[in-house]
Amino acid sequence: MKALLPGSPHDADKPVVLGEAPEPAPAEDELVVSVEAYSVNRGETFQLDGQLDRTWPGWRPGKDVAGTVVRPAADGSGPAVGTRVVAHPPAFGWAERVAVASASVAQLPDSVDAVTAAALPLAGITALRLLRAAGPVAGRRILITGASGGVGHYVTELAASSGAAVTAVAATPERGARLVELGAAELVTSVADAEGPYDVVLESVGGDSLPAALSRLAPGGLLVWFGQASRTPVTLDFFDFFKGPNQARIAHFDYTSSDTSYAFDLAALIRLVEAGRLHPEIGTVRDWSRTAEVIADLRARKVRGNAVLTLS
Missing domain, CATH: 3.40.50.720 (NAD(P)-binding Rossmann-like Domain)
Structure with a gap:
């Protein structure tokens, strides 16, 4: 499948390159999502330029995605095939498909599109948990x-x-x-x-x-x-x-440490959006072929709010 792979941390013009990656190999509690949109976070730009650890060998970026379930979790948890979802995988989301734990996935209503949903996971979950800490x-x-x-x-x-x-x-x-x-x-x-x-x-x-x-x-x-x-x-x-x-x-503060699951917080964010009480600020929406350009704009602080990429 096609995916964005890390480029050279020493080449600012090519932080990522479009290439081929293996199909996801989901664990028992993971489902596979066909990605329609994803957002780029500043932390991922730091990982790409070597300022933050990439966590494990074979790392590829991608923590915020929205799309459709194409393979259910083997253990029966999570949404069924054909369900539109928003998800927060630990990585690998800038690709045509990604495996995500069912505890990190929430169903999308018809009223919330994939672009809006893709802007929610990391930033929205962080905001919710910051306010709980406060x-x-x-x-x-x-x-x-x-x-x-x-x-x-x-x-x-x-x-x-x-x-x-x-x-x-x-x-x-x-x-x-x-x-x-x-x-x-x-x-x-x-x-x-x-x-x-x-x-x-x-x-x-x-x-x-x-x-x-x-x-x-x-x-x-x-x-x-x-x-x-x-x-x-x-x-x-x-x-x-x-x-x-x-x-x-x-x-x-570490947003990954919480008594609630990502799925629980994603569902809360979706309810707020659906009710008109939360309005994601999306500074740019572009085709995923322009991800390197978006990363450069984020580094230069030219994007206000979230940057979302869509898969053709």
Whole structure:
């Protein structure tokens, strides 16, 4: 079958190449999905350029897919053949077909198309689990950095609709305009312009952003560190932290660790979309032959929200 294979991490023009890959060999609890659309996440671009581990030999990118089940799970779990689904495999999704555990698959209603669904998995699941980590948000002030990506759009809409006052940090007013439409109470272009204090900070940039955001916490506030998109190391001075907000907390966050399955959270996201309570921000939709071009645009921060590719 055709699939996108990792290119050379030293050739920025060819991060992936279209080639041939073996057909999926599903485990007992895995079904096979014929892929109609997939999205590209920033973490995958880091894996392709060698900044993040590729996890195992033979790795191919692809964590967010939507399509149709063409082979059911041998153990009887999951949707039947012919069912339209959204899925979150650990990898290998940028291909004509992919094997996915039934615990990572949710059925799609007719009202949700494959492009919209493909934008949901990693960013949407991360947003849901971030807000669970933050606790009840009604009436609380929340600061989110790096908010113009997929996660930021979902967090902003979900938190604002739950009664939070969200301050979103985006690089430019243009990149952040949609966040205001989704309910952000305030848009700033730098953490330095965010006045605070905030009950919760959701930090994804790293570098100087994290200590600056930490200093804007209210007493007893919580900072959830869920990314380092700048790829710049963070330096925290213990004594500065100690002199900062009383009883401030920093929480480690790993979206893969949860009491709920991916299937459960994907189903929740689909219900929200179907009910008109969640609106995926899709910055570009292109044919999968242009995946390398999309990766370059993501690296240059030219895409607002999610980037989705479709298979012809």
